[in-house]
Amino acid sequence: MxxxxxxxxxxxxxxxxxxxxxxxxxxxxxxxxxxxxxxxxxxxxxxxxxxxxxxxxxxxxxxxxxxxxxxxxxxxxxxxxxxxxxxxxxxxxxxxxxxxxxxxxxxxxxxAALGNNMDSTIRLVTADGKTIDLSADSSGIQIGHTVLNNTHQTLSFDARHQTGSGMNTLTVPRGKDYNLLLADGTQVQLNAGTTISFPFSFNGSKREVTVNGEAYFQIAAKADQPFIVHLPGNTISVLGTAFNINTYDSGSIKVALVEGAVKVASSRQNEILKPGFEITSSHTGMTTAAFDPDKVLSWRxxxxxxxxxxxxxxxxxxxxxxxxxxxxxxxxxxxxxxxxxxxxxxxxxxxxxxxxxxxxxxxxxxxxxxxxxx
Structure with missing residues:
Protein backbone atom coordinates (compact mmCIF):
# COMPACT_ATOMS: atom_id res chain seq x y z
CA MET A 1 0.00 0.00 0.00
CA ALA A 112 22.90 27.34 15.53
CA ALA A 113 26.12 28.65 16.97
CA LEU A 114 26.64 31.81 14.95
CA GLY A 115 25.68 35.18 16.33
CA ASN A 116 22.90 37.46 15.14
CA ASN A 117 25.04 40.37 13.98
CA MET A 118 24.22 39.82 10.34
CA ASP A 119 26.38 41.44 7.67
CA SER A 120 23.88 42.23 4.92
CA THR A 121 26.48 43.35 2.37
CA ILE A 122 26.62 41.58 -0.98
CA ARG A 123 30.33 41.87 -1.60
CA LEU A 124 32.65 41.36 -4.55
CA VAL A 125 36.38 41.09 -3.91
CA THR A 126 38.26 41.33 -7.21
CA ALA A 127 41.41 39.43 -8.15
CA ASP A 128 43.49 42.54 -7.43
CA GLY A 129 42.02 42.96 -3.94
CA LYS A 130 39.40 45.67 -4.48
CA THR A 131 36.18 45.32 -2.49
CA ILE A 132 32.90 46.44 -4.06
CA ASP A 133 29.56 46.70 -2.28
CA LEU A 134 26.82 45.30 -4.56
CA SER A 135 23.95 45.70 -2.09
CA ALA A 136 22.45 48.62 -4.03
CA ASP A 137 22.03 48.98 -7.78
CA SER A 138 25.00 50.51 -9.56
CA SER A 139 26.35 50.43 -13.10
CA GLY A 140 29.43 51.39 -15.04
CA ILE A 141 31.88 50.31 -12.32
CA GLN A 142 35.33 50.22 -13.90
CA ILE A 143 37.68 47.45 -12.75
CA GLY A 144 40.75 47.48 -14.97
CA HIS A 145 39.46 46.70 -18.45
CA THR A 146 36.17 45.32 -17.13
CA VAL A 147 32.96 47.28 -16.63
CA LEU A 148 30.57 45.94 -13.99
CA ASN A 149 26.79 46.38 -13.98
CA ASN A 150 24.87 45.61 -10.81
CA THR A 151 21.12 45.93 -11.42
CA HIS A 152 18.04 44.01 -10.27
CA GLN A 153 20.12 41.86 -7.90
CA THR A 154 22.24 40.66 -10.81
CA LEU A 155 25.91 41.20 -11.56
CA SER A 156 26.94 41.22 -15.20
CA PHE A 157 30.04 42.64 -16.83
CA ASP A 158 31.69 43.60 -20.09
CA ALA A 159 35.09 41.95 -20.18
CA ARG A 160 35.79 41.95 -23.91
CA HIS A 161 39.19 43.55 -23.37
CA GLN A 162 40.06 41.56 -20.25
CA THR A 163 43.23 39.48 -20.63
CA GLY A 164 43.83 38.17 -17.10
CA SER A 165 42.14 35.13 -15.58
CA GLY A 166 42.42 35.98 -11.88
CA MET A 167 39.63 34.79 -9.60
CA ASN A 168 37.12 37.22 -8.13
CA THR A 169 35.02 36.22 -5.12
CA LEU A 170 31.34 37.12 -4.74
CA THR A 171 29.81 36.65 -1.28
CA VAL A 172 26.05 36.57 -0.70
CA PRO A 173 25.32 37.04 3.03
CA ARG A 174 22.62 35.47 5.15
CA GLY A 175 19.18 36.88 4.42
CA LYS A 176 19.95 37.68 0.76
CA ASP A 177 20.07 36.02 -2.63
CA TYR A 178 21.72 37.19 -5.82
CA ASN A 179 22.29 36.40 -9.50
CA LEU A 180 25.47 36.30 -11.56
CA LEU A 181 25.84 36.35 -15.33
CA LEU A 182 29.25 35.00 -16.28
CA ALA A 183 31.33 36.02 -19.27
CA ASP A 184 30.23 33.02 -21.37
CA GLY A 185 26.51 33.63 -20.76
CA THR A 186 26.16 31.08 -17.94
CA GLN A 187 23.53 32.14 -15.39
CA VAL A 188 24.03 31.44 -11.69
CA GLN A 189 21.43 31.98 -8.96
CA LEU A 190 23.03 32.11 -5.50
CA ASN A 191 21.21 31.29 -2.29
CA ALA A 192 21.88 33.02 1.03
CA GLY A 193 25.21 32.32 2.70
CA THR A 194 26.97 31.38 -0.55
CA THR A 195 30.29 32.34 -2.13
CA ILE A 196 31.45 31.86 -5.69
CA SER A 197 34.90 32.51 -7.16
CA PHE A 198 35.08 33.18 -10.91
CA PRO A 199 37.18 35.01 -13.51
CA PHE A 200 35.95 37.96 -15.56
CA SER A 201 36.89 36.02 -18.71
CA PHE A 202 37.41 32.35 -19.57
CA ASN A 203 40.61 32.39 -21.59
CA GLY A 204 41.85 28.81 -21.20
CA SER A 205 40.69 25.43 -22.40
CA LYS A 206 38.27 25.13 -19.46
CA ARG A 207 35.76 27.36 -17.70
CA GLU A 208 36.28 26.99 -13.95
CA VAL A 209 34.50 28.39 -10.89
CA THR A 210 34.43 27.47 -7.18
CA VAL A 211 31.26 27.44 -5.05
CA ASN A 212 30.52 27.02 -1.36
CA GLY A 213 26.86 27.18 -0.33
CA GLU A 214 23.93 26.64 -2.70
CA ALA A 215 23.59 27.70 -6.32
CA TYR A 216 21.57 26.92 -9.42
CA PHE A 217 23.48 26.89 -12.71
CA GLN A 218 22.22 27.25 -16.26
CA ILE A 219 25.35 26.56 -18.26
CA ALA A 220 26.00 28.13 -21.66
CA ALA A 221 26.89 25.26 -23.98
CA LYS A 222 30.46 25.35 -25.33
CA ALA A 223 31.55 21.85 -26.29
CA ASP A 224 35.16 22.92 -26.85
CA GLN A 225 35.44 24.52 -23.39
CA PRO A 226 34.06 22.29 -20.60
CA PHE A 227 32.59 23.96 -17.53
CA ILE A 228 34.10 22.86 -14.20
CA VAL A 229 32.61 23.62 -10.77
CA HIS A 230 34.91 23.02 -7.80
CA LEU A 231 33.19 22.13 -4.52
CA PRO A 232 34.67 21.19 -1.14
CA GLY A 233 36.19 17.78 -1.87
CA ASN A 234 34.39 17.33 -5.19
CA THR A 235 34.49 18.53 -8.79
CA ILE A 236 31.63 18.75 -11.29
CA SER A 237 32.41 18.48 -15.01
CA VAL A 238 29.65 19.93 -17.17
CA LEU A 239 28.58 20.30 -20.78
CA GLY A 240 25.36 22.23 -21.55
CA THR A 241 23.09 21.70 -18.56
CA ALA A 242 21.06 23.02 -15.61
CA PHE A 243 21.69 21.78 -12.08
CA ASN A 244 21.57 22.68 -8.40
CA ILE A 245 24.44 22.28 -5.94
CA ASN A 246 24.25 22.38 -2.15
CA THR A 247 27.30 22.36 0.12
CA TYR A 248 25.69 23.82 3.27
CA ASP A 249 26.22 20.57 5.18
CA SER A 250 29.96 20.24 5.65
CA GLY A 251 29.55 16.46 5.82
CA SER A 252 27.98 16.04 2.38
CA ILE A 253 27.69 17.63 -1.06
CA LYS A 254 24.45 17.41 -3.07
CA VAL A 255 24.18 17.85 -6.84
CA ALA A 256 20.71 17.67 -8.44
CA LEU A 257 20.55 17.56 -12.24
CA VAL A 258 17.61 19.18 -14.02
CA GLU A 259 18.78 18.70 -17.60
CA GLY A 260 21.91 17.78 -19.53
CA ALA A 261 24.76 15.74 -18.08
CA VAL A 262 27.32 16.18 -15.32
CA LYS A 263 30.10 14.06 -13.89
CA VAL A 264 30.70 14.35 -10.15
CA ALA A 265 34.19 13.36 -9.09
CA SER A 266 35.77 12.96 -5.68
CA SER A 267 39.20 11.64 -4.79
CA ARG A 268 37.79 8.11 -4.62
CA GLN A 269 34.84 7.92 -7.00
CA ASN A 270 33.32 9.26 -10.24
CA GLU A 271 29.63 9.21 -11.09
CA ILE A 272 27.66 10.33 -14.16
CA LEU A 273 24.36 11.91 -13.19
CA LYS A 274 21.12 11.66 -15.20
CA PRO A 275 18.38 14.33 -15.27
CA GLY A 276 15.92 14.00 -12.41
CA PHE A 277 18.50 12.46 -10.08
CA GLU A 278 20.59 13.84 -7.23
CA ILE A 279 24.01 12.69 -6.05
CA THR A 280 24.93 12.96 -2.39
CA SER A 281 28.68 12.75 -1.83
CA SER A 282 30.10 12.23 1.66
CA HIS A 283 33.09 10.60 3.32
CA THR A 284 31.36 7.24 2.93
CA GLY A 285 31.00 7.55 -0.86
CA MET A 286 28.34 8.65 -3.33
CA THR A 287 24.65 7.73 -3.46
CA THR A 288 22.19 8.56 -6.24
CA ALA A 289 18.42 8.94 -5.95
CA ALA A 290 15.56 10.69 -7.73
CA PHE A 291 14.74 14.12 -6.31
CA ASP A 292 11.60 16.23 -6.00
CA PRO A 293 12.16 19.57 -7.81
CA ASP A 294 9.47 21.24 -5.67
CA LYS A 295 11.55 20.54 -2.57
CA VAL A 296 15.10 20.84 -3.89
CA LEU A 297 14.58 23.90 -6.11
CA SER A 298 11.88 25.78 -4.19
CA TRP A 299 14.51 28.08 -2.61
CA ARG A 300 14.79 29.78 -6.02
Missing amino acids: DYEKIRELTFDELLGTISDEEKALLYNAIEADSQARSIWESIHGDRSRLLADASESFAQHPVEEVLTNLHQRSRLRYIRKACSIAAACLLAITGSWYLLRHNTTNEHQPV TGVYTFENASLQELAPVILRWYGITVMMDNQRVSSRRFFGIIDRNQPLQAFLHNLEAADGVKSHYDQNGILHFE
Whole structure:
Protein backbone atom coordinates (compact mmCIF):
# COMPACT_ATOMS: atom_id res chain seq x y z
CA MET A 1 0.00 0.00 0.00
CA ASP A 2 1.34 3.43 -0.99
CA TYR A 3 0.49 5.44 2.13
CA GLU A 4 2.00 8.65 0.76
CA LYS A 5 -0.48 8.36 -2.12
CA ILE A 6 -3.29 7.93 0.42
CA ARG A 7 -2.24 11.18 2.12
CA GLU A 8 -2.15 13.03 -1.19
CA LEU A 9 -5.54 11.72 -2.31
CA THR A 10 -7.02 12.67 1.07
CA PHE A 11 -5.76 16.24 0.61
CA ASP A 12 -7.29 16.24 -2.89
CA GLU A 13 -10.59 15.02 -1.45
CA LEU A 14 -10.66 17.81 1.16
CA LEU A 15 -9.88 20.40 -1.51
CA GLY A 16 -12.50 19.03 -3.90
CA THR A 17 -9.92 18.38 -6.62
CA ILE A 18 -10.12 14.58 -6.57
CA SER A 19 -11.43 12.76 -9.66
CA ASP A 20 -14.07 10.03 -9.51
CA GLU A 21 -11.45 7.39 -10.29
CA GLU A 22 -9.12 8.68 -7.56
CA LYS A 23 -11.98 8.84 -5.05
CA ALA A 24 -12.87 5.22 -5.79
CA LEU A 25 -9.23 4.25 -5.35
CA LEU A 26 -9.04 6.10 -2.02
CA TYR A 27 -12.25 4.64 -0.62
CA ASN A 28 -11.32 1.11 -1.68
CA ALA A 29 -7.97 1.55 0.07
CA ILE A 30 -9.43 2.78 3.37
CA GLU A 31 -11.99 -0.05 3.28
CA ALA A 32 -9.31 -2.68 2.79
CA ASP A 33 -6.44 -1.33 4.88
CA SER A 34 -6.68 -0.18 8.50
CA GLN A 35 -3.53 2.00 8.33
CA ALA A 36 -4.84 3.77 5.23
CA ARG A 37 -8.08 4.46 7.10
CA SER A 38 -6.13 5.74 10.11
CA ILE A 39 -4.24 8.19 7.87
CA TRP A 40 -7.48 9.34 6.24
CA GLU A 41 -9.22 9.85 9.58
CA SER A 42 -6.19 11.64 11.08
CA ILE A 43 -6.04 14.20 8.26
CA HIS A 44 -9.79 14.85 8.47
CA GLY A 45 -9.51 15.30 12.23
CA ASP A 46 -6.49 17.62 11.99
CA ARG A 47 -8.25 19.72 9.36
CA SER A 48 -11.09 20.71 11.67
CA ARG A 49 -8.84 21.67 14.57
CA LEU A 50 -6.28 23.53 12.45
CA LEU A 51 -8.95 25.55 10.68
CA ALA A 52 -10.37 26.61 14.03
CA ASP A 53 -6.95 27.53 15.42
CA ALA A 54 -5.85 29.46 12.34
CA SER A 55 -9.10 31.28 11.56
CA GLU A 56 -8.33 34.27 13.81
CA SER A 57 -4.89 34.95 12.29
CA PHE A 58 -6.32 34.77 8.78
CA ALA A 59 -9.43 36.83 9.45
CA GLN A 60 -8.17 39.61 7.21
CA HIS A 61 -6.83 37.23 4.55
CA PRO A 62 -9.32 34.60 3.32
CA VAL A 63 -8.02 31.20 2.31
CA GLU A 64 -8.76 31.90 -1.36
CA GLU A 65 -6.52 34.98 -1.26
CA VAL A 66 -3.70 33.05 0.42
CA LEU A 67 -3.96 30.30 -2.17
CA THR A 68 -3.97 32.76 -5.06
CA ASN A 69 -0.73 34.32 -3.81
CA LEU A 70 0.83 30.90 -3.31
CA HIS A 71 -0.11 29.81 -6.82
CA GLN A 72 1.49 32.92 -8.26
CA ARG A 73 4.74 32.42 -6.34
CA SER A 74 5.40 28.72 -6.72
CA ARG A 75 4.32 25.29 -7.94
CA LEU A 76 4.55 23.54 -4.58
CA ARG A 77 1.61 21.20 -5.12
CA TYR A 78 1.80 19.21 -1.94
CA ILE A 79 2.35 22.20 0.35
CA ARG A 80 -0.39 24.23 -1.37
CA LYS A 81 -2.77 21.47 -0.38
CA ALA A 82 -1.60 21.54 3.22
CA CYS A 83 -1.78 25.33 3.34
CA SER A 84 -5.31 25.24 1.90
CA ILE A 85 -6.53 22.82 4.51
CA ALA A 86 -4.80 24.51 7.43
CA ALA A 87 -5.55 28.05 6.21
CA ALA A 88 -1.92 28.83 6.98
CA CYS A 89 1.55 28.51 5.47
CA LEU A 90 2.57 25.86 7.97
CA LEU A 91 0.87 22.60 8.80
CA ALA A 92 1.86 20.97 12.08
CA ILE A 93 1.31 17.25 11.80
CA THR A 94 -0.36 15.97 14.97
CA GLY A 95 -1.75 12.76 16.46
CA SER A 96 -0.54 9.69 14.58
CA TRP A 97 1.58 11.89 12.31
CA TYR A 98 4.06 12.77 15.06
CA LEU A 99 7.38 11.01 14.88
CA LEU A 100 8.46 10.84 18.51
CA ARG A 101 12.06 9.87 18.98
CA HIS A 102 14.77 10.24 21.60
CA ASN A 103 16.65 13.51 21.16
CA THR A 104 20.18 13.52 22.56
CA THR A 105 20.58 17.29 22.29
CA ASN A 106 20.76 19.05 25.66
CA GLU A 107 17.72 21.20 26.30
CA HIS A 108 19.69 24.44 26.38
CA GLN A 109 22.26 23.64 23.72
CA PRO A 110 22.19 26.15 20.84
CA VAL A 111 21.50 24.42 17.52
CA ALA A 112 22.90 27.34 15.53
CA ALA A 113 26.12 28.65 16.97
CA LEU A 114 26.64 31.81 14.95
CA GLY A 115 25.68 35.18 16.33
CA ASN A 116 22.90 37.46 15.14
CA ASN A 117 25.04 40.37 13.98
CA MET A 118 24.22 39.82 10.34
CA ASP A 119 26.38 41.44 7.67
CA SER A 120 23.88 42.23 4.92
CA THR A 121 26.48 43.35 2.37
CA ILE A 122 26.62 41.58 -0.98
CA ARG A 123 30.33 41.87 -1.60
CA LEU A 124 32.65 41.36 -4.55
CA VAL A 125 36.38 41.09 -3.91
CA THR A 126 38.26 41.33 -7.21
CA ALA A 127 41.41 39.43 -8.15
CA ASP A 128 43.49 42.54 -7.43
CA GLY A 129 42.02 42.96 -3.94
CA LYS A 130 39.40 45.67 -4.48
CA THR A 131 36.18 45.32 -2.49
CA ILE A 132 32.90 46.44 -4.06
CA ASP A 133 29.56 46.70 -2.28
CA LEU A 134 26.82 45.30 -4.56
CA SER A 135 23.95 45.70 -2.09
CA ALA A 136 22.45 48.62 -4.03
CA ASP A 137 22.03 48.98 -7.78
CA SER A 138 25.00 50.51 -9.56
CA SER A 139 26.35 50.43 -13.10
CA GLY A 140 29.43 51.39 -15.04
CA ILE A 141 31.88 50.31 -12.32
CA GLN A 142 35.33 50.22 -13.90
CA ILE A 143 37.68 47.45 -12.75
CA GLY A 144 40.75 47.48 -14.97
CA HIS A 145 39.46 46.70 -18.45
CA THR A 146 36.17 45.32 -17.13
CA VAL A 147 32.96 47.28 -16.63
CA LEU A 148 30.57 45.94 -13.99
CA ASN A 149 26.79 46.38 -13.98
CA ASN A 150 24.87 45.61 -10.81
CA THR A 151 21.12 45.93 -11.42
CA HIS A 152 18.04 44.01 -10.27
CA GLN A 153 20.12 41.86 -7.90
CA THR A 154 22.24 40.66 -10.81
CA LEU A 155 25.91 41.20 -11.56
CA SER A 156 26.94 41.22 -15.20
CA PHE A 157 30.04 42.64 -16.83
CA ASP A 158 31.69 43.60 -20.09
CA ALA A 159 35.09 41.95 -20.18
CA ARG A 160 35.79 41.95 -23.91
CA HIS A 161 39.19 43.55 -23.37
CA GLN A 162 40.06 41.56 -20.25
CA THR A 163 43.23 39.48 -20.63
CA GLY A 164 43.83 38.17 -17.10
CA SER A 165 42.14 35.13 -15.58
CA GLY A 166 42.42 35.98 -11.88
CA MET A 167 39.63 34.79 -9.60
CA ASN A 168 37.12 37.22 -8.13
CA THR A 169 35.02 36.22 -5.12
CA LEU A 170 31.34 37.12 -4.74
CA THR A 171 29.81 36.65 -1.28
CA VAL A 172 26.05 36.57 -0.70
CA PRO A 173 25.32 37.04 3.03
CA ARG A 174 22.62 35.47 5.15
CA GLY A 175 19.18 36.88 4.42
CA LYS A 176 19.95 37.68 0.76
CA ASP A 177 20.07 36.02 -2.63
CA TYR A 178 21.72 37.19 -5.82
CA ASN A 179 22.29 36.40 -9.50
CA LEU A 180 25.47 36.30 -11.56
CA LEU A 181 25.84 36.35 -15.33
CA LEU A 182 29.25 35.00 -16.28
CA ALA A 183 31.33 36.02 -19.27
CA ASP A 184 30.23 33.02 -21.37
CA GLY A 185 26.51 33.63 -20.76
CA THR A 186 26.16 31.08 -17.94
CA GLN A 187 23.53 32.14 -15.39
CA VAL A 188 24.03 31.44 -11.69
CA GLN A 189 21.43 31.98 -8.96
CA LEU A 190 23.03 32.11 -5.50
CA ASN A 191 21.21 31.29 -2.29
CA ALA A 192 21.88 33.02 1.03
CA GLY A 193 25.21 32.32 2.70
CA THR A 194 26.97 31.38 -0.55
CA THR A 195 30.29 32.34 -2.13
CA ILE A 196 31.45 31.86 -5.69
CA SER A 197 34.90 32.51 -7.16
CA PHE A 198 35.08 33.18 -10.91
CA PRO A 199 37.18 35.01 -13.51
CA PHE A 200 35.95 37.96 -15.56
CA SER A 201 36.89 36.02 -18.71
CA PHE A 202 37.41 32.35 -19.57
CA ASN A 203 40.61 32.39 -21.59
CA GLY A 204 41.85 28.81 -21.20
CA SER A 205 40.69 25.43 -22.40
CA LYS A 206 38.27 25.13 -19.46
CA ARG A 207 35.76 27.36 -17.70
CA GLU A 208 36.28 26.99 -13.95
CA VAL A 209 34.50 28.39 -10.89
CA THR A 210 34.43 27.47 -7.18
CA VAL A 211 31.26 27.44 -5.05
CA ASN A 212 30.52 27.02 -1.36
CA GLY A 213 26.86 27.18 -0.33
CA GLU A 214 23.93 26.64 -2.70
CA ALA A 215 23.59 27.70 -6.32
CA TYR A 216 21.57 26.92 -9.42
CA PHE A 217 23.48 26.89 -12.71
CA GLN A 218 22.22 27.25 -16.26
CA ILE A 219 25.35 26.56 -18.26
CA ALA A 220 26.00 28.13 -21.66
CA ALA A 221 26.89 25.26 -23.98
CA LYS A 222 30.46 25.35 -25.33
CA ALA A 223 31.55 21.85 -26.29
CA ASP A 224 35.16 22.92 -26.85
CA GLN A 225 35.44 24.52 -23.39
CA PRO A 226 34.06 22.29 -20.60
CA PHE A 227 32.59 23.96 -17.53
CA ILE A 228 34.10 22.86 -14.20
CA VAL A 229 32.61 23.62 -10.77
CA HIS A 230 34.91 23.02 -7.80
CA LEU A 231 33.19 22.13 -4.52
CA PRO A 232 34.67 21.19 -1.14
CA GLY A 233 36.19 17.78 -1.87
CA ASN A 234 34.39 17.33 -5.19
CA THR A 235 34.49 18.53 -8.79
CA ILE A 236 31.63 18.75 -11.29
CA SER A 237 32.41 18.48 -15.01
CA VAL A 238 29.65 19.93 -17.17
CA LEU A 239 28.58 20.30 -20.78
CA GLY A 240 25.36 22.23 -21.55
CA THR A 241 23.09 21.70 -18.56
CA ALA A 242 21.06 23.02 -15.61
CA PHE A 243 21.69 21.78 -12.08
CA ASN A 244 21.57 22.68 -8.40
CA ILE A 245 24.44 22.28 -5.94
CA ASN A 246 24.25 22.38 -2.15
CA THR A 247 27.30 22.36 0.12
CA TYR A 248 25.69 23.82 3.27
CA ASP A 249 26.22 20.57 5.18
CA SER A 250 29.96 20.24 5.65
CA GLY A 251 29.55 16.46 5.82
CA SER A 252 27.98 16.04 2.38
CA ILE A 253 27.69 17.63 -1.06
CA LYS A 254 24.45 17.41 -3.07
CA VAL A 255 24.18 17.85 -6.84
CA ALA A 256 20.71 17.67 -8.44
CA LEU A 257 20.55 17.56 -12.24
CA VAL A 258 17.61 19.18 -14.02
CA GLU A 259 18.78 18.70 -17.60
CA GLY A 260 21.91 17.78 -19.53
CA ALA A 261 24.76 15.74 -18.08
CA VAL A 262 27.32 16.18 -15.32
CA LYS A 263 30.10 14.06 -13.89
CA VAL A 264 30.70 14.35 -10.15
CA ALA A 265 34.19 13.36 -9.09
CA SER A 266 35.77 12.96 -5.68
CA SER A 267 39.20 11.64 -4.79
CA ARG A 268 37.79 8.11 -4.62
CA GLN A 269 34.84 7.92 -7.00
CA ASN A 270 33.32 9.26 -10.24
CA GLU A 271 29.63 9.21 -11.09
CA ILE A 272 27.66 10.33 -14.16
CA LEU A 273 24.36 11.91 -13.19
CA LYS A 274 21.12 11.66 -15.20
CA PRO A 275 18.38 14.33 -15.27
CA GLY A 276 15.92 14.00 -12.41
CA PHE A 277 18.50 12.46 -10.08
CA GLU A 278 20.59 13.84 -7.23
CA ILE A 279 24.01 12.69 -6.05
CA THR A 280 24.93 12.96 -2.39
CA SER A 281 28.68 12.75 -1.83
CA SER A 282 30.10 12.23 1.66
CA HIS A 283 33.09 10.60 3.32
CA THR A 284 31.36 7.24 2.93
CA GLY A 285 31.00 7.55 -0.86
CA MET A 286 28.34 8.65 -3.33
CA THR A 287 24.65 7.73 -3.46
CA THR A 288 22.19 8.56 -6.24
CA ALA A 289 18.42 8.94 -5.95
CA ALA A 290 15.56 10.69 -7.73
CA PHE A 291 14.74 14.12 -6.31
CA ASP A 292 11.60 16.23 -6.00
CA PRO A 293 12.16 19.57 -7.81
CA ASP A 294 9.47 21.24 -5.67
CA LYS A 295 11.55 20.54 -2.57
CA VAL A 296 15.10 20.84 -3.89
CA LEU A 297 14.58 23.90 -6.11
CA SER A 298 11.88 25.78 -4.19
CA TRP A 299 14.51 28.08 -2.61
CA ARG A 300 14.79 29.78 -6.02
CA THR A 301 11.35 31.33 -5.45
CA GLY A 302 12.15 32.22 -1.82
CA VAL A 303 10.38 29.19 -0.38
CA TYR A 304 11.89 26.43 1.75
CA THR A 305 9.80 23.26 1.73
CA PHE A 306 10.10 20.83 4.61
CA GLU A 307 8.48 17.46 5.21
CA ASN A 308 8.68 15.56 8.48
CA ALA A 309 11.29 18.03 9.77
CA SER A 310 12.02 19.03 13.35
CA LEU A 311 12.51 22.61 14.53
CA GLN A 312 16.12 21.68 15.19
CA GLU A 313 16.50 20.82 11.51
CA LEU A 314 14.87 24.13 10.52
CA ALA A 315 17.26 26.18 12.69
CA PRO A 316 20.02 26.45 10.03
CA VAL A 317 17.46 27.67 7.48
CA ILE A 318 16.22 30.38 9.87
CA LEU A 319 19.82 31.41 10.53
CA ARG A 320 20.70 31.47 6.84
CA TRP A 321 17.60 33.31 5.62
CA TYR A 322 16.98 35.65 8.56
CA GLY A 323 20.30 35.77 10.42
CA ILE A 324 18.61 34.58 13.62
CA THR A 325 20.22 32.02 15.93
CA VAL A 326 17.83 29.41 17.34
CA MET A 327 17.94 27.70 20.73
CA MET A 328 15.73 24.81 21.80
CA ASP A 329 14.52 25.16 25.39
CA ASN A 330 12.04 22.29 25.31
CA GLN A 331 13.03 18.74 24.36
CA ARG A 332 9.42 17.79 23.74
CA VAL A 333 9.00 20.57 21.16
CA SER A 334 12.37 19.89 19.54
CA SER A 335 11.37 16.29 18.77
CA ARG A 336 8.11 17.10 17.00
CA ARG A 337 7.93 16.76 13.22
CA PHE A 338 6.31 19.24 10.85
CA PHE A 339 5.30 19.62 7.22
CA GLY A 340 5.14 23.08 5.66
CA ILE A 341 7.06 25.97 4.14
CA ILE A 342 9.12 28.95 5.21
CA ASP A 343 8.53 31.86 2.85
CA ARG A 344 11.51 34.21 2.79
CA ASN A 345 9.30 36.85 1.17
CA GLN A 346 7.43 37.09 4.48
CA PRO A 347 8.85 38.17 7.87
CA LEU A 348 9.97 35.39 10.19
CA GLN A 349 7.28 36.47 12.64
CA ALA A 350 4.62 35.27 10.19
CA PHE A 351 6.10 31.76 10.30
CA LEU A 352 6.31 31.85 14.11
CA HIS A 353 2.73 33.09 14.40
CA ASN A 354 1.44 30.29 12.14
CA LEU A 355 3.48 27.76 14.10
CA GLU A 356 1.87 28.86 17.36
CA ALA A 357 -1.63 29.03 15.81
CA ALA A 358 -1.31 25.56 14.29
CA ASP A 359 0.10 23.67 17.26
CA GLY A 360 0.69 26.00 20.18
CA VAL A 361 4.48 26.13 19.79
CA LYS A 362 5.56 29.35 21.50
CA SER A 363 8.77 31.30 20.97
CA HIS A 364 10.49 34.43 22.22
CA TYR A 365 13.66 36.46 21.66
CA ASP A 366 16.14 37.05 24.47
CA GLN A 367 18.13 40.25 25.01
CA ASN A 368 20.82 39.03 22.59
CA GLY A 369 18.33 38.49 19.77
CA ILE A 370 18.45 34.69 20.02
CA LEU A 371 15.17 32.97 19.16
CA HIS A 372 14.02 30.43 21.77
CA PHE A 373 11.38 27.77 21.12
CA GLU A 374 9.68 27.05 24.43
